[in-house]
């Protein structure tokens with residue numbers, strides 16, 4: 688009886704573990720309906736690296752260094768509040784030829800907000816970037832990827848595309864450089880939008896992972912473009 692119980696228990700543990708593995712597979716190809724992009728249909732091996740939540744006083748700089756060393760451009764979805772505090776970094780991102788996207792003014796979840804509240808959040812972040820670098824943001828990533836019909840409507844009204852992701856590195860969970868690298872290399876295909884973070888509270892291995900994975904992706908023939916460039920390549 689005891690043996691049977693431990694057998695059942697072992698089975699249950701195994702099931703739980705495999706469910707955990709499945710749910711952590713960082714790959715979804717949904718929601719690309721021309722309004723909300725989690726990936727972009729193209730066969731040109733173009734992909735977009737994206738960084739959320741910054742700028743961060745040290746991690747953004749580290750990431751910019753790796754991108755510069757590899758001659759790669761990316762998209763930074765900045766939070767308005769952070770952009771206001773670190774205008775030099777916003778300028779540096781823009782000067783590096785990267786795209787600056789909008790991640791709301793103070794990183795609130797937009798899903799349950801009214802259209803007016805959503806517009807206010809978007810315009811707040813837009814103003815921070817405009818003041819810092821003279822650029823207008825044109826792509827919106829709703830915090831946590833949570834959006835609603837109101838988000839789509841507000842974005843459309845203000846001339847934004849809503850952008851999610853198709854490969855999630857889960858780097859915010861302080862994963863090792865190796866895990867981040869594997870999450871990308873094992874899943875990436877043409878048209879993917881890769882989610883990373885340049886602002887993480889605590890330890891970050893994102894820059895280290897990028898120095899591994901960017902050369903390997905280049906070797907595989909992938910080209911790195913900004914999110915707006917990727918969207919413009921949509922094969923209808």
Ligand SMILES: [Zn+2]
Pocket residue numbers: 739740790794830831
């Ligand atoms: Zn975020």
